[in-house]
Amino acid sequence: MADPEKNGVDQIEAVPVDTGITRFEIDGDGLPPGYFRSAYFIGSMAAICLGFFGGVGGFALAAPILSAINEDIGPDPNIVWVALSFTLTSAVCITIVGRVSDIFGRRWVFIGGAICGVVGSIVCATAKDVTSLIAGTAIIGIAASTQLSYFYVMGELVPMKHRFAANSMVYFFQIPANALAPVISDSFIIYHPTVGWRGSYYLLVVVDSLALICWVLFYHPPTFHMKHRNESLLKYIKNFDYIGTTMYTGGLLILLMGLNWGGVSWPWSSARVIATIVVGFVTLVIFVLWETYMNLTEPLVPMVVFRNIPWNAATVLSGLGASIYYAFAIVWPQMVGTMYADTTSPIATAWLSSVSGLGWVFGVISGGLVARRVTHIKWQCVLAISLGGLFFGLVATCNPDTRSRACAFVAIGSCFVGWTESLAITAVTVTAYDQSELGSSGGVAGSIRYLITSIATTVYTVTLTNRQAQEIPPRVTSAVEAAGLPPSSVAAFIKALSGGASALDKVPGVTPRILAAGTRAYQEGNSSAFRTVFLSTIAFTGVALISALFLPDLEALMSNKVATTLGTEKASDSETESPRQ
Known part of the structure; x- marks a missing residue:
């Protein structure tokens, strides 16, 4: 292989390092007729898509209704660990999954992940207390480390020139699992109270079970013995890092x-x-x-991946793009709840909270589908992330009276950032040096993505909390005292603001005039706090823009090569040279 420290397409296309693993790369024109219409290929695609639904939904369906869950089986201050346990287990395991499946084969690793998804969803659906829910979510997080690895599993099964389109198609399954997650979760609670919040987990049990069936029946990538021929399994187990x-x-x-x-x-x-x-x-x-x-004979993370500048650029860009979206998947619903909530229709508020996710999914799907048609993928990334950052920054001009404008800016900003993410996450696999070990590079990229997202979310959350503490108390105090609230009741009024109308009615001395003045001041204080958060996206956008400029000419890498072909699990050595007929 050419010197990996050199940056450029020629180096990425060079002959990969000899890892001792049998290669299953084949030109798309050499595949047997009907290969992409075979039950094995279509079934594998279904497994990937359904698994992705389960992986995303394991977090997104639960996050909007944690307070309702806590009211039912709590209250427990550890409810925050439900979301945290998912993030921790999936972030840590995704690199391990990639490397282990590169070495030992993907089939049983991903079947095992699907089993974890089913088990974790059942544990959560039947949980009687928050501790059980946390344990179930941790298992779901382990499953998600395989399910969210869709981008390299899907990518290695289709010709490189179709990876962008193939990965974008997977995101159709994110519409119910993520974009409409607040609507679906709230619908179970509002319209099916006998099922309640558990309905979201029943849905995950069904989806994960279907994915498991598809993995078992149809997904037959190269096994350990096909990859390593006569090598001993014990040897690789012994040499693992x-x-x-x-x-x-x-x-x-x-x-x-x-x-x-x-x-x-x-x-x-x-x-x-x-x-x-x-x-x-x-x-x-x-x-x-x-x-x-x-x-090390079998390092967990081959450090050569970090000497690949285009791969690093794609990984950072993907992480920053995801961080902008995931952070505002948290921030935007809070903004809706404090400034734009429809008190007469909880489901209408849930639809407003879905604006960010819907825009994101539309952008991801659109970006992947038109990437090859529009060409200049690098400059698409540069333009899309710039426009995404611009529209998120423009949300800072909004106030409690500009709901429509805020929704439009958030939707458009999410769309452009989603477009960037669609191209960047696929570019991670396209720019990898060794296409026979996409799990290693893809898994590391996934963990880095989680880390960047955690840092960005922390920055946004801390910024919001600090600004709310600075802006809300003085504004509300001034407004309610001017409206006639006794000074002795001000502290209780401010504390009750987060509890809703029922809590505010219990504050001594409250009148409709005081309530209206205090609520308006509360909204204006939040508006000022959210303004600072949206302006802070400019810094992350700047770093993402720089990363995009380091991407190579990706069109030159869009060959007709298929990195991995599906074959029989018990194939002989001669059969490993061709895909399943």
């Missing part, structure tokens, strides 16, 4: 816990938060040194 895996798992887990705890569970200045962040970061540094300087 257990020490590096332990350091990576512990370091990333602790670091993410610190980032998620800060400002939520404990103050940023607390010893617990500082210690976890420092220990996690130092452990990851030691892990990198271990992987770099120890002569």
Whole structure:
């Protein structure tokens, strides 16, 4: 292989490093007639798409209704761990899944992930307390580490020139699982109270079960013996990087816990938060040194991937694009709840909360489908991320009286960022040096993506919390005192604002005039706080724009090569040279 430290298409296209693994790459024209219409190929695509639904829905369907869940089986202050357990387990496992499936074969790894999805969903659907729900969500997070690896599993099964379109098609399954998640989750509670919040998990049980059936029946990629011929399985088990895996798992887990705890569970200045962040970061540094300087036979993360500038650019761009979306998947519903909620129709408020997700999915699908037709993929990324950042920044001009404008800007901004993400996540696989080991590079990219998203979400959340503390109390105090509320009731009024109308009615001295004045001041204080958050997206957009400029000419890589072909699990050596007939 050419020098990986050189940046450019020629180096990416060069002959890969000899890893000792049998290669299953084939030109698309050499595939047997009807290959892409075969039950095995279509069934594998169904497994990927249904699995992606389950992986995304395991988080997105539960996040909007955690308060309702806590009211039913709580209250428990540990309810925040439901979301956190998903993030931690999926972020840590996605790199391990990629590397393990590269070495030992993907089939049973992804079947195992589907089983975890079914089991985790059943545990959550039948949970009697928050502790059980956390345990079930952790299992769902492990499953998601396989389910959210769709981009390289899908990518390696289709010709490189069709990867953008193929990956975008998977996102049709994100419409109900993510874009409409608030609507679906609230609908179970509002229209089917006997089922309630458990309906979301019943839905996941069905989807994950269908995915499991498809994985078992149709997904037959190269097995361990097909990949390694006469090599001993015990040899690879013995040489696996257990020490590096332990350091990576512990370091990333602790670091993410610190980032998620800060400002939520404990103050940023607390010893617990500082210690976890420092220990996690130092452990990851030691892990990198271990992987770099120890002569490992089977490293968890081949460090050569980081010498690939185009891959690094695509990975960072994907992470930043995802961070802008996922952060506002949290921020936007809060903005709707405090400034634009429809008190007469909870389902209408849920639809407003879905604006960001709908725009994102439309952008992801559109970007992938037209990428090859429009060409100049690199400059599409540059333009799309610039426009996405522009429209998110323009949301800062909105106030409690400009709901339509805010919805339009958020939808358009999400659409352009989704467009960027669609191209960037596929570019991660296209720019990888070794197309026979996409799991390793794709898994590392997935973990980096989670880390960037966690950092961005922390920045946005801390910014919002701090600005709300600065803006809301003085505005509300001034407004309600001017309207006639006794000074002794001001503190109680401010505390009751987050509890809704029923809590406000219990504050001594409250009148309709005071309530109207205080609510308006509360909305204006939130408007000022959210304005700062949306302006902060400019910095992340700038870094993403720089990353996009380092992308190569991706069109030159769009060959007709298929990286991995589906074959029989018990194929002989001669059969491994051709796909399943």
